[in-house]
Amino acid sequence: MSLFKFLSAVCFAFSLTTASQVQAQNTVTVGIANTSADAGVLIAKENGYFKDEGIDVKLVPFASAALMIAPLATGELDVGSGTASAGLYNAVLRSVKIKVVADKGSVQEGYDYSTLLIRKDLVDSGRYKTFADLKGMTVAVAAKGAGSESALNEALKKGGLTMHDVNVVYLGFPDHLVALENKKIDASITDEPTITRAIEGAIAVKASPKAIYPGQQNAVVVYSDKFMKDRDQATRFMIAYIRAVRFYNDALSGGRLAGPTSSKVIDILIKNTKIKDAGFYRRITPAATNPNGSVNEVALANDLKYFKARGYVSGNIEVSDVVDDSFAAAAVAKLGPYKPLVASN
Incomplete structure (x- = not known):
């Protein structure tokens, strides 16, 4: 070469x-x-x-x-x-x-893609009217130590309650819809698209028309x-x-x-x-x-x-x-x- x-x-x-x-x-x-x-x-x-x-x-x-x-x-x-x-x-x-x-x-206000859902039958019956009515309910969050658990704490504080006043269970977000529909839980801190699916399916409603934990x-x-x-x-x-x-x-x-x-x-x-x-x-x-x-x-x-x-x-x-x-x-x-x-x- x-x-x-x-x-x-x-x-x-x-x-x-x-x-x-x-x-x-x-x-x-x-x-x-x-x-x-x-x-x-x-x-x-x-x-x-x-x-x-x-x-x-x-x-x-x-x-x-x-x-x-x-x-x-x-x-x-x-x-x-x-x-x-x-x-x-x-x-x-x-x-x-x-x-x-x-x-x-x-x-943010108007963009609460993560929020607290309450089973619709509990709202229709009058069991849930305000955050104070969360007392005694079984509420799902994504995981222990997750942001959704802290968000639940903020919702409870608005009702004068603490985490000791509810029964917290840990479920992945995709499981929240089925658990709400089967009445295994009363409420959940969840996110989209579960929120829209739950509302459109008449399974649950938002606990508040306003953002619970803005920011x-x-x-x-x-x-x-x-x-x-x-x-x-x-x-x-x-x-x-x-x-x-x-x-x-x-x-x-x-x-x-x-x-x-x-x-x-x-x-x-x-x-x-x-x-x-x-x-x-x-x-x-x-x-x-x-x-x-x-x-x-x-x-x-x-x-x-x-x-x-x-x-x-x-x-x-x-x-x-x-x-x-x-x-x-x-x-x-x-x-x-x-x-x-x-x-x-």
């Missing part, structure tokens, strides 16, 4: 290796639940926002957010999501270096320690994510997916989730999401206070120990202030 051919072969091999390394470096693994709560990530991928930032996203489905903690700890997963539960704080206390970096979904941070975006060390890539991911969250916000109107971008958002959700009915998406109550990405630390602190009072979290830890809003702040500095899209007539 001539020297020229040899050098050409070496250069070609080097270029292939370099391209492969660059691709590996720019591939970000993201844990999802394959539900509408993943809207921000799904929109960013489908609209090409990640691609605009030079990022190739690999979506990895998980049955629950709790299962994301271990791969986030090892760096096998770069980005995860879920609730800021007692388990998250306990993981950090065990030296798992993960951080909450952005809002993924919260409850509660139900879902968050979490970065692994390994991913955070590449601040440039982690910030570029956040830029794409917040662009998507703003696109999602433009789909919201009047407590529904009815804004200017709603049709596109619904198409993306239909393509990527189990619900394939566009009309149903327009009937459910969507989650609120901060267009600037920051989480509600006051609500998180309130939940943590409850977890500590119940003994679910016993270590010396505060919300500031698990939240890092610098990536969202850097993304907003790059993108500028959010300007809601106005529907054209």
Whole structure:
């Protein structure tokens, strides 16, 4: 082989290796639940926002957010999501270096996609009229130390009650509808789409026409320690994510997916989730999401206070120990202030 051919072969091999390394470096693994709560990530991928930032996203489905903690700890997963539960704080206390970096979904007035349902027959009979009537009821929440349990505590406080006044049972959200229908439980803190299905099926009704726990941070975006060390890539991911969250916000109107971008958002959700009915998406109550990405630390602190009072979290830890809003702040500095899209007539 001539020297020229040899050098050409070496250069070609080097270029292939370099391209492969660059691709590996720019591939970000993201844990999802394959539900509408993943809207921000799904929109960013489908609209090409990640691609605009030079990022190739690999979506990895998980049955629950709790299962994301271990791969986030090892760096096998770069980005995860879920609730800021007692388990998250306990993981950090065990030296798992993960951080909450952005809002993924919260409850706001008019956007109570997570709320307290009461069996309709108990309302019709007059057994339930106010929060004080929760006394003696069997109420389901998702899991011990979950945000839904803290939300139940807020509802009970409105009725002058405590957790000792109800019989709490732990059921995954998908099981709430059947349990309500079979009268195995009297009430539940649950989320969409179970809420709409229960109401439309005349199985249950909302305990209150207003949001019970406005501001509660139900879902968050979490970065692994390994991913955070590449601040440039982690910030570029956040830029794409917040662009998507703003696109999602433009789909919201009047407590529904009815804004200017709603049709596109619904198409993306239909393509990527189990619900394939566009009309149903327009009937459910969507989650609120901060267009600037920051989480509600006051609500998180309130939940943590409850977890500590119940003994679910016993270590010396505060919300500031698990939240890092610098990536969202850097993304907003790059993108500028959010300007809601106005529907054209």
